[in-house]
Amino acid sequence: MLQIKLADALPPEPNRMWDLCRQMGVTHAVTSVPEGDNHPPPWDFDHLFRLKQRFADAGFTLSVIESAPACIQEPIKLGAPDRDVHIDHFCQLIENMGRLGIPVICHNWMAGLSWQRTSMALPGRGGALVTGYHHAALANAPLTKWGEITEEQLWDNMRYFLERVVPVAERAGVKLAVHPDDPPISPIRGIARILTSPEAMKRVIDMVPSPANGVTLCQGTVSSMGVDVPSAIRLLGNTGRVFFVHFRDVRGGPESFVETFQDEGQTDMAAAMRAYAEVGFDGYLRVDHVPTMAGEDNRQPGYEMLGRLFAIGYVRGLIDAIDNFAMDKEQ
Numbered sequence: 001m002l003q004i005k006l007a008d009a010l011p012p013e014p015n016r017m018w019d020l021c022r023q024m025g026v027t028h029a030v031t032s033v034p035e036g037d038n039h040p041p042p043w044d045f046d047h048l049f050r051l052k053q054r055f056a057d058a059g060f061t062l063s064v065i066e067s068a069p070a071c072i073q074e075p076i077k078l079g080a081p082d083r084d085v086h087i088d089h090f091c092q093l094i095e096n097m098g099r100l101g102i103p104v105i106c107h108n109w110m111a112g113l114s115w116q117r118t119s120m121a122l123p124g125r126g127g128a129l130v131t132g133y134h135h136a137a138l139a140n141a142p143l144t145k146w147g148e149i150t151e152e153q154l155w156d157n158m159r160y161f162l163e164r165v166v167p168v169a170e171r172a173g174v175k176l177a178v179h180p181d182d183p184p185i186s187p188i189r190g191i192a193r194i195l196t197s198p199e200a201m202k203r204v205i206d207m208v209p210s211p212a213n214g215v216t217l218c219q220g221t222v223s224s225m226g227v228d229v230p231s232a233i234r235l236l237g238n239t240g241r242v243f244f245v246h247f248r249d250v251r252g253g254p255e256s257f258v259e260t261f262q263d264e265g266q267t268d269m270a271a272a273m274r275a276y277a278e279v280g281f282d283g284y285l286r287v288d289h290v291p292t293m294a295g296e297d298n299r300q301p302g303y304e305m306l307g308r309l310f311a312i313g314y315v316r317g318l319i320d321a322i323d324n325f326a327m328d329k330e331q
Contacts, residue, residue: 002273002319003282004245007063008312009303012051014058017305022059024312029060030106030286033093035069042069043093045100052100063284064244065097067179068107077111078146079157087161091168098172104243104284106216108179109158112146112191115182120301121292122258128291128307129298132258133183133224143190151192158194162208169212177216177243178204184225185254196254197225198232205241214241219272220248220265220289224257229267230275237279245281246288247315259289259302262311273318287311 007028008021021029033042033051040047055062067073072093075086097105108114118137124130162176169176184196195201201215215236222232236242249265250257262269276285290307292298 001323002277003280004276004285004319005063005283006312006315006319007284007286008308009066009286009288010055010060012054014054017308018058018060020305020309021312024309024316026312027060028063028284029055030064030066030284031055031062032067033065033069035071041089042072043089043096045096048093048096048100048102052102062102064104064106064177064286065093065102066106066244068105069093073107074111076161077109077154077157078149079153079160083157083160087164090161090165094165094169094172094174097174098169103173104175104177106177106179106244108181109154109195110181110193111149111154111157112144113188116188117301121298124258124291125261125264126294128261128293129301130259130291131289131301132252133256135183135185135188135255138189141189146191148187148190149192151186151194154192154194158204159207162204162213166208166210166213170210175212175214175243177214179216179246180218180221180225182218182221182224183254183257184221198222198227198235201236202239205236205239211240214239214243216244216246217242218246218248218288219267220246220250220259223265223267224250224252224254226253230271233272233275233281234279237276237281240280242279242281243283245276245283245285247285247311248288248290259291261291261307262287262314269314270318270322273322277322285315287315 009030035042052062117131121129122132180195181193186193289302292304293306296304
């Protein structure tokens with residue numbers, strides 16, 4: 001039987017998607033902590049308290065902070081001279097999440113450049129718009145302002161971060177769930193990427209062994225690695241350190257891929273769900289990166305409304321089908 005906690009990514013302030021999620025029976029919220037000049041520091045207790053309470057008042061449990069605030073984590077990933085100050089702020093954020101019972105933070109190790117796409121409006125099924133990545137399009141791109149960053153530097157910075165933060169997270173009862181690099185290819189414009197395979201994800205788990213140190217299994221990113229997604233779920237899920245799942249798919253490999261509707265990519269999504277049942281995954285799962293459908297303006301590629309409604313319904317159907325099959329086998 002599946003023990004998945006179905007969630008969705010919602011903005012910090014109420015909008016129509018909040019209403020629709022309630023109507024679909026989604027009760028777990030994934031959100032970011034507002035940051036910037038008009039907000040308190042993202043690690044501030046009162047700031048987090050108000051954020052959690054806003055969701056609670058609307059009937060949601062705030063379960064995942066995604067992603068770690070950039071103002072804290074970017075200098076850490078880049079190994080900046082003042083990274084210890086930012087690590088202290090990250091630890092304060094974790095401690096306050098623990099005080100408030102917010103159990104998971106999804107972070108990433110994509111230094112300088114976050115997730116990358118070379119197109120945000122490729123034609124998909126029925127004229128829906130999807131995102132895609134073609135590495136050749138960046139062949140002549142210059143270095144960024146961060147210059148060249150090596151894989152060794154990133155692994156060293158990762159270890160430095162984890163060795164200081166994981167004990168704090170363990171005491172606070174908060175789980176760190178690192179996201180794989182999207183796209184999973186290295187380097188991009190001179191900046192290495194290190195989380196480009198399931199084995200690299202497991203290396204993070206093994207680097208600082210702890211019930212608080214784990215991963216976000218982004219199925220679309222794993223699929224674009226050119227590996228079998230159910231096998232990756234078993235490899236990582238059997239460690240007990242998969243805390244969060246992004247449920248999406250692609251067609252293609254690390255150098256060239258397009259995103260798809262959840263039911264038309266290259267992954268056997270039912271087999272993926274069965275793998276979660278096999279490893280006893282009991283964490284949070286949200287749909288991710290959906291096509292923009294008819295009548296939508298594509299201002300938020302991957303995060304428009306109609307595709308998410310389709311995807312959540314598809315996930316619910318898979319869960320029910322696999323649970324019913326398991327019950328029939330037991331009888």
